[in-house]
């Protein structure tokens with residue numbers, strides 16, 4: 001049986017980033033285990049400042065950085081929600097899966113768990129994130145004249161987020177090695193957002209789902225993805241239509257909202273987005 005690894009760089013990401021993803025995919029596929037391989041692929045993207053995950057994550061409206069990540073196979077999962085000051089949230093999610101009695105850890109508990117597991121303190125903030133944050137605050141103020149209460153203004157942002165464009169380069173990977181499936185996701189979230197906001201990425205069935213028939217990862221406006229339980233909806237349909245058609249139909253349900261999906265089933269792999277989306281595939285024969 002063959003091995004395949006499929007990566008995305010976020011709904012809305014520049015397709016010109018695909019060759020970088022290809023390099024990461026070709027490196028990660030050399031890992032023998034499918035779970036370790038998707039984690040490696042995502043951690044390489046977390047370490048690349050270009051992407052909105054790990055180093056390079058976007059800021060919350062209060063200027064802090066909280067990150068979400070998850071990993072999943074047909075037999076288990078691990079996820080971290082709103083974790084701070086770690087370099088690779090996806091590796092902490094793997095630790096939650098493999099070395100804790102839990103499936104999901106959040107906030108300061110997730111940070112404490114990371115320290116116990118030996119993940120050192122790391123500040124993922126960058127000039128890129130600071131500049132983007134300044135632009136967001138400026139755009140919010142410009143579109144809401146007459147007020148300066150940031151949070152109050154933010155409550156109107158749902159409208160604005162339909163047409164304002166910010167960094168959207170969340171990362172994810174799905175893989176199939178010798179019939180075994182795994183997926184991994186990592187994000188700094190969908191700016192603009194409040195501190196404490198949780199997106200789809202760490203939630204099973206929403207931003208990630210893996211079962212015995214395949215692996216699915218989503219990217220885009222988390223709130224809309226959660227409402228539709230997108231990854232589970234895709235997974236449920238695997239085998240009933242060509243994979244690419246399933247992805248296209250599920251994305252079409254999102255109207256204007258930005259969304260992208262990558263998936264593998266027992267024979268094929270597919271990606272689909274209603275925005276540009278950097279992707280890359282790496283394959284090894286039997």
Ligand code: ASP
Pocket residue numbers: 010011168169170187188189190198199200201207218219220221222223
């Ligand atoms: N889905 C992520 C979130 O809502 C963001 C993204 O994929 O761009 O947190």
